[in-house]
Amino acid sequence: MNKLPDIKTNFPEWYQEVIYAAKLADHAPVRGCIVIRPYGNAIWENIKKILDDRIKETGHENALFPLFIPQSFFAKEAEHVEGFAPELAIVTHAGGKELDEPLVVRPTSETMIHHMFAKWIVSWRDLPLKINQWANVVRWEKRPRAFLRTTEFYWQEGHTAHATREEALEETLMMLEEYVKLAQNYLAIPVIKGRKTKNEQFPGAQATYTFEGFMLDGKALQMGTSHLLSQSFAHAFDMKFQDKDGAIAYPYLTSWGTTTRLVGAVIASHGDERGLIMPPKIAPIQVVIVPILRKETKDVVIDYVKSLQAQLKAAGISVHVDLDEHTSPGAKFYEWELKGVPLRLEVGPRDMDAGVIVATSRLGKEKETVQADQIVSWAAVKLESIQAELFKRAQDRYASMWHKADKLSDFIKNLEESNGIYQVGWCQHIDCELELKQYAASIRCMIESKELENCFACGKKSFGDVIVGKAY
Amino acid sequence: MNKLPDIKTNFPEWYQEVIYAAKLADHAPVRGCIVIRPYGNAIWENIKKILDDRIKETGHENALFPLFIPQSFFAKEAEHVEGFAPELAIVTHAGGKELDEPLVVRPTSETMIHHMFAKWIVSWRDLPLKINQWANVVRWEKRPRAFLRTTEFYWQEGHTAHATREEALEETLMMLEEYVKLAQNYLAIPVIKGRKTKNEQFPGAQATYTFEGFMLDGKALQMGTSHLLSQSFAHAFDMKFQDKDGAIAYPYLTSWGTTTRLVGAVIASHGDERGLIMPPKIAPIQVVIVPILRKETKDVVIDYVKSLQAQLKAAGISVHVDLDEHTSPGAKFYEWELKGVPLRLEVGPRDMDAGVIVATSRLGKEKETVQADQIVSWAAVKLESIQAELFKRAQDRYASMWHKADKLSDFIKNLEESNGIYQVGWCQHIDCELELKQYAASIRCMIESKELENCFACGKKSFGDVIVGKAY
Numbered sequence: 001m002n003k004l005p006d007i008k009t010n011f012p013e014w015y016q017e018v019i020y021a022a023k024l025a026d027h028a029p030v031r032g033c034i035v036i037r038p039y040g041n042a043i044w045e046n047i048k049k050i051l052d053d054r055i056k057e058t059g060h061e062n063a064l065f066p067l068f069i070p071q072s073f074f075a076k077e078a079e080h081v082e083g084f085a086p087e088l089a090i091v092t093h094a095g096g097k098e099l100d101e102p103l104v105v106r107p108t109s110e111t112m113i114h115h116m117f118a119k120w121i122v123s124w125r126d127l128p129l130k131i132n133q134w135a136n137v138v139r140w141e142k143r144p145r146a147f148l149r150t151t152e153f154y155w156q157e158g159h160t161a162h163a164t165r166e167e168a169l170e171e172t173l174m175m176l177e178e179y180v181k182l183a184q185n186y187l188a189i190p191v192i193k194g195r196k197t198k199n200e201q202f203p204g205a206q207a208t209y210t211f212e213g214f215m216l217d218g219k220a221l222q223m224g225t226s227h228l229l230s231q232s233f234a235h236a237f238d239m240k241f242q243d244k245d246g247a248i249a250y251p252y253l254t255s256w257g258t259t260t261r262l263v264g265a266v267i268a269s270h271g272d273e274r275g276l277i278m279p280p281k282i283a284p285i286q287v288v289i290v291p292i293l294r295k296e297t298k299d300v301v302i303d304y305v306k307s308l309q310a311q312l313k314a315a316g317i318s319v320h321v322d323l324d325e326h327t328s329p330g331a332k333f334y335e336w337e338l339k340g341v342p343l344r345l346e347v348g349p350r351d352m353d354a355g356v357i358v359a360t361s362r363l364g365k366e367k368e369t370v371q372a373d374q375i376v377s378w379a380a381v382k383l384e385s386i387q388a389e390l391f392k393r394a395q396d397r398y399a400s401m402w403h404k405a406d407k408l409s410d411f412i413k414n415l416e417e418s419n420g421i422y423q424v425g426w427c428q429h430i431d432c433e434l435e436l437k438q439y440a441a442s443i444r445c446m447i448e449s450k451e452l453e454n455c456f457a458c459g460k461k462s463f464g465d466v467i468v469g470k471a472y
Numbered sequence: 473m474n475k476l477p478d479i480k481t482n483f484p485e486w487y488q489e490v491i492y493a494a495k496l497a498d499h500a501p502v503r504g505c506i507v508i509r510p511y512g513n514a515i516w517e518n519i520k521k522i523l524d525d526r527i528k529e530t531g532h533e534n535a536l537f538p539l540f541i542p543q544s545f546f547a548k549e550a551e552h553v554e555g556f557a558p559e560l561a562i563v564t565h566a567g568g569k570e571l572d573e574p575l576v577v578r579p580t581s582e583t584m585i586h587h588m589f590a591k592w593i594v595s596w597r598d599l600p601l602k603i604n605q606w607a608n609v610v611r612w613e614k615r616p617r618a619f620l621r622t623t624e625f626y627w628q629e630g631h632t633a634h635a636t637r638e639e640a641l642e643e644t645l646m647m648l649e650e651y652v653k654l655a656q657n658y659l660a661i662p663v664i665k666g667r668k669t670k671n672e673q674f675p676g677a678q679a680t681y682t683f684e685g686f687m688l689d690g691k692a693l694q695m696g697t698s699h700l701l702s703q704s705f706a707h708a709f710d711m712k713f714q715d716k717d718g719a720i721a722y723p724y725l726t727s728w729g730t731t732t733r734l735v736g737a738v739i740a741s742h743g744d745e746r747g748l749i750m751p752p753k754i755a756p757i758q759v760v761i762v763p764i765l766r767k768e769t770k771d772v773v774i775d776y777v778k779s780l781q782a783q784l785k786a787a788g789i790s791v792h793v794d795l796d797e798h799t800s801p802g803a804k805f806y807e808w809e810l811k812g813v814p815l816r817l818e819v820g821p822r823d824m825d826a827g828v829i830v831a832t833s834r835l836g837k838e839k840e841t842v843q844a845d846q847i848v849s850w851a852a853v854k855l856e857s858i859q860a861e862l863f864k865r866a867q868d869r870y871a872s873m874w875h876k877a878d879k880l881s882d883f884i885k886n887l888e889e890s891n892g893i894y895q896v897g898w899c900q901h902i903d904c905e906l907e908l909k910q911y912a913a914s915i916r917c918m919i920e921s922k923e924l925e926n927c928f929a930c931g932k933k934s935f936g937d938v939i940v941g942k943a944y
Contacts, residue, residue: 026588030538030575035588038533061510066502067608067624089566091577095612096558103502105563116498116507136539140567152539
């Protein structure tokens, strides 16, 4: 049992170490890639399930498009190819031969999906077309970091086509709202939503909306984006439809995605010196039962905890019983705390006789004694309160690091030293935005607020507030 | 509405056409690949859910391994590299540079997963290690056919490590049994299970078990395989553990997989001249409601069918209400029959007043009148009976094309002309097996039966019965 690096003074090391120590992931023998181990994958599967249900509820259907995209497809949309060219992985040989046209391993699927949309969309009756794909994508990463930035990652990418710009914008904002709900209500991460600056837009988008989380170290993480695409994609792929009046028109497109980065966001939002803390709503294991196994009473205690497990499971609670006989209870407590299981129950022969269970929340250290016949309803309520408490802790953290500032010179030293959230005014000129670059900071998004009068950089009139921070 | 090719005289064309007409899939702009459209993907999602639950119930955990495998990994197991080399797609350039070592796009993940297993397995306490992955894989296909054989396909690949050969064999056979249950109880496809001949084994396996389905045209389809791997993989990847006595040993490995080919198996097992027939247990839509919409009564009929839909949905039945006002009921019937929806309900204003619903099973053409207040329980029972009837029809079909035969000369003409299932004896020599090649036939598997005395080819003593057929 190696001690984790100090979370307060050495967060980047803590982040890396906790991932491997808690067996969320492992290093892979391919540059920039990770192996996502069962415990890490279970978090992703839980997130997927919640989001997939919402994607379907909001009228989208899942489909599967090819991994490989002909290189010429990328050339069709000028900004798009320019944005992605440096990150592409290229298949040049297959089936024992050199290919006539190299294939790109998809970094995103706009070009492939728009090619298909152009076949499928003929009349206004084919619209809206609302498709989603769960897939792996590849972007060659210079500075990989487990879950947050890996060469191969997993995501969903939604792609929709609409008859009007208004409808496409409505879709873009609806999915942004779904993401915000996912982050706040399930991952227990407060997020700041807003629009990206032109400079930070998705290559080929007319408007990119983002939801940004601020991690334990005060750095910003772009947790996902929703794009209103420019018409240029529809033109590039000759995607047209006949409208109700018989005229030919180009549809308005959106795309939106979020990734396994969300697992990284959970890790980096809730941990402490003992390891991970899993929000109950996405925890692979919500309750761990550690029985105290002594020779004479082992069998009855095991029977008893198995019946407890069955009761909790019947109430929809995911439970693991740790029956390992080669590990001490103390070592088990350490491991399940490291893995961030929200609730731990201990049962020994004496507790059993007394009809009680000793419970410990991952958020505290105090033990509570609960009547065994109340355990199911008690645990359900306790898990809800842990979920709420985690979100509140994160909200309090945001409040304490959220600063409103007038001028760059006022806040830049603080930002450089301690990170944090800076709400400032902006004149909307790129020169002022790029001033931040030398401090490794950036405008994370433009928010719906206008509290500051002047641009943080040039001092001229501000057109609206923006959030400035240092990003992952 | 184009008529489908004749299913009896032109099955291959029927198969292709029904896939595109029913919008299961579409041609992709990449050789050998398809786009799996929402209706086709929904079948795959249903199959995945059923199998994933069973994989977890039987003690496996899901993980995610990289898409790319260093080319040198393949060279480590001699048979494996020889078997897969001609089918590989290779990434030679990435991030704007030529790679030092080319990366293979995984055709299967033994080499990558065994590399990781070697890190994770140290002692007997780490065994058994039972991992599964849902992934896309790429094998360059010379003769692609939608769902049955595509360059990129989707699958699950299970990989396990055990302390003893007995335990590994038990695992191999347990998963074969799970596959058989999936095929028979959910896909309504009777399958023949058995062992592959040495000549047809997975490259690097000690024993390969298969489950084979026979499609409507009498051709065999290998629906999935389960392998007891040879020790050579453990040696190649230096995978070792300390056993209970402190000695160093090599674990015994298995791998097993099944793919989107199962969707093809469903299509090719149950269709008819009107199109697909979906087994209710995996049907994306189990019940379609077609309301008869007339101007004056439209609103009340729509309210009524929506309440019907809600009742059926609450009972766990998936229902689609076809409210399209631009299509006639007749055209709708045609479309939902083409898509193979098991049960159709029609409701017009007069039916509504009379408190009845007109129901038609996809297996027949007769309409039944059902009391509206009985519809939920009636539909649940009807769907069960359609599932059972589909399986029985397939069983009857197998019985009618299953022949026991002594000599190749007795049955080869029949096999060449009409396909079918031939149970014959075999001396276990490869020369006799390869005799079948000139007739485009093969031994599909060795079964647990010994009814025939002599080898079908050489006439010498048989060591057990084998199934001969023509394969996809």
